[in-house]
Amino acid sequence: MAGGGGTGGGVSASTYAGLRYWLLLPSWLVLGFIVLAPVGVMLIYSFLTKEFRGGVIWEFTLDAYDQFFFDRGLFGDEPPKIEWTYILIFWRSIWQAGAATLLALVIGFPTAYFIATRPERVRPIWVFLITIPYWVNLLIRTVSMKFLLRDQGPLNDFLIWTGLIDTPIHVINTDVAVQIGLFYSYLPFMVLPIYAAVERYDFALSEAAADLYATKWVALRRVLLPSVRPGVIAGCILVYVPSLGAFLAPDLLGGAKNFMIGSLIEEQFKGNAGNWPFGAAASMILLTMVMIILLLFARQQARAEREG
Amino acid sequence: MAAGRNDIRTYRGFGTVTYLCLFILYAPLIVVAVYSFNASRSITIWEGVSLAWYRDVFTGPESAKFKQAAINSFSIAAIAATLSTMIALSAATALVRGGRFGLRTLSFGLISLPLMVPEIVTAVATLIFFSAIGFTRGYLTILAAHIAFCIPFAYMPISARMQGIEESYEQAAMDLYATRGQAFRRVLLPMMMPGIVSGFLLAFIISLDDFIITNFVKGAGVETLPTAIFGAVKQGIRPNIMAISTMLLAVSILMVTISYFVSKSDDAR
Numbered sequence: 001m002a003g004g005g006g007t008g009g010g011v012s013a014s015t016y017a018g019l020r021y022w023l024l025l026p027s028w029l030v031l032g033f034i035v036l037a038p039v040g041v042m043l044i045y046s047f048l049t050k051e052f053r054g055g056v057i058w059e060f061t062l063d064a065y066d067q068f069f070f071d072r073g074l075f076g077d078e079p080p081k082i083e084w085t086y087i088l089i090f091w092r093s094i095w096q097a098g099a100a101t102l103l104a105l106v107i108g109f110p111t112a113y114f115i116a117t118r119p120e121r122v123r124p125i126w127v128f129l130i131t132i133p134y135w136v137n138l139l140i141r142t143v144s145m146k147f148l149l150r151d152q153g154p155l156n157d158f159l160i161w162t163g164l165i166d167t168p169i170h171v172i173n174t175d176v177a178v179q180i181g182l183f184y185s186y187l188p189f190m191v192l193p194i195y196a197a198v199e200r201y202d203f204a205l206s207e208a209a210a211d212l213y214a215t216k217w218v219a220l221r222r223v224l225l226p227s228v229r230p231g232v233i234a235g236c237i238l239v240y241v242p243s244l245g246a247f248l249a250p251d252l253l254g255g256a257k258n259f260m261i262g263s264l265i266e267e268q269f270k271g272n273a274g275n276w277p278f279g280a281a282a283s284m285i286l287l288t289m290v291m292i293i294l295l296l297f298a299r300q301q302a303r304a305e306r307e308g
Numbered sequence: 309m310a311a312g313r314n315d316i317r318t319y320r321g322f323g324t325v326t327y328l329c330l331f332i333l334y335a336p337l338i339v340v341a342v343y344s345f346n347a348s349r350s351i352t353i354w355e356g357v358s359l360a361w362y363r364d365v366f367t368g369p370e371s372a373k374f375k376q377a378a379i380n381s382f383s384i385a386a387i388a389a390t391l392s393t394m395i396a397l398s399a400a401t402a403l404v405r406g407g408r409f410g411l412r413t414l415s416f417g418l419i420s421l422p423l424m425v426p427e428i429v430t431a432v433a434t435l436i437f438f439s440a441i442g443f444t445r446g447y448l449t450i451l452a453a454h455i456a457f458c459i460p461f462a463y464m465p466i467s468a469r470m471q472g473i474e475e476s477y478e479q480a481a482m483d484l485y486a487t488r489g490q491a492f493r494r495v496l497l498p499m500m501m502p503g504i505v506s507g508f509l510l511a512f513i514i515s516l517d518d519f520i521i522t523n524f525v526k527g528a529g530v531e532t533l534p535t536a537i538f539g540a541v542k543q544g545i546r547p548n549i550m551a552i553s554t555m556l557l558a559v560s561i562l563m564v565t566i567s568y569f570v571s572k573s574d575d576a577r
Contacts, residue, residue: 015491016492020403023398023399023402024398024399028418030456031422031459035418035434038434045436111322114325128568132561136517136557137519137560140556141337143340147339147550184336210316216316216319242426242427245426246428252541265428269432276436279432283428283432286426286429287425290424290425
C-alpha cells in the first residue's frame, strides 16, 4: 500500500487490495446462497422420487430423466419407447426461439447500422429510445402485444378500416403470435451489441473496397459483416437464450396448445402436473443447453479477439 | 453531406427499418396507454376519454388488492435495490480497486450468474431451495430472491463508473494523510454518485418488474403488482388492468430517464 501513489501509473489499481475478500464477502454470500446453492439443490432434486401434489421423497432415482426421454407404458413395465412429447416441446422452443431471433436480426441489424452511422451527438438519444422498452415490465409488454393482436384488437380493426383485409387475421394462440411476442420482448438486445460493433468499425475499409469496385452491398457483405460478426452473434445469443426459456410469451400469446420449455417447467410447480423432480430435470436440461451455447459463444468471442 | 445517397455508409431502406423498429417497440405500449383512458366497459369499443378506470384502480372493488400489491412491490423494490446496490458497490471496490488476485474471475462470474442462468431456472432453483431448507414462502423469500438477481444490474453502472475514475485521486488524498476509509468516503464515493444512483434505479426497476421469479417464490396470499396483473389477465384483459399497467409503465420510463440523465450529466464534465 505505502508509496503506491508514485508508481501507480495505471498498472493495476489496488488501493483496497487488503480488504478485497471482506468487500466481496456479501456478494459471495448472497449469490452463493440464493443462486449457486439452489442450482446445486435443484440438480439433487432432479434425481429424487416425486411426491404427489408437489415436493419429493429422498430416494435416489433416474425416473425424472427417464420419463423425459422414454415411454414405458402406463404401468412402467413395457419395453421403453422414445417419448416424443417432451422432446417435441424442447424442439418447438428451439425452433420458436430461432424464428424470433431471425426476425429480430432482420429488423435489428439495419436499425443498429443506421443508428451507428448517425452523427455522434445524436447516437445516445437513439440508443436510449431503443433501450426504454426493455426497462418496461415484460409482463405489461406481453399483455400489450396480446391486446394489440386480438381478433377484435386495434391492429385488426386498423387493417379492416384501411380495406387491406375483410375479416380479422387470427394470430393469437398460434405459433406466429409466440414468435412475434418473443421477438418483441428481446428486440433491444439485438440492436445494442450490433450497434456497438458497427460504431467501432473503421469505414475506411468499406471505402477501400469501393475503390476496388466493390458495390455497396458487396462491401457490406464481404467487408463490414465479417468485422462486426462478434456483435451480430452476441445480439443473436442475447435474443435466443432468453427466448428459449421464456414463459410469458408462450403462456399469454400461445395459449394452451403452444407449449414451450418454460410452460412445461412452470406446470410442474405451479400447475396441475405437480412433479418437482421432473420439473427440476427439465430445468437442468434447459440450463445445460444454455451453458453449452454460452460456452461456444465465449470460445468464439475469444477466437475473434485473438484474430483481432 | 453532398455525397448523400451514394455515400458508402448509407443504405437505402435502413432508415425506414429503424423507424419501423421504433414503431414496433412503442406501438403496443401507446395503444394500451390510450385505451386505459377509454370510457367504455368494453375493451374493443372506443367511447371517449375518461379517467374512470384510474378511479376504479384506487376506489373500485379491487382497490384493496391492488393497494396491498403496490405496497409489497414498492417496499420490496426499495429494500432490494438499496441492499443490492450496497453489495454491488462493495464487490466493485474489490474487483476494480483490489488488484489482481486468483478469485477475481470467479467472483466476477458469480456476480454475472443471474444474467446467464435462464430466469425460469433461477425461479425453480430458488423455490426448491427455500422448500428444502424449510423456509416458508412469502414476503421474505421474494425479498431475498430480488436482492440476489438485482446485484448484477446494480453492479454494471457502478463498476463502469469506478473504472472511469483514476486511482490517483484517492492516492493523492492518502498522500495528504487521509486514511483509506476517508479517501473512500470523501473522495471516491462523491465521484461515484452518478454510478450509484444509476445502479440503484436500474435495480429498483428490475425488482419492480420481475414476474417469473416472484411468481415461483411468493407463496399463497402475497402478491406484487406483476403477479396481481398476471392473475387478473388470466381472466381476460380488463380496462382497470390497462390503467394500472400504464401507471407502472410510466414509473419505469420515468426512472430509466432519470438514470439516463444522471449518468449523462457526468459525461459532460
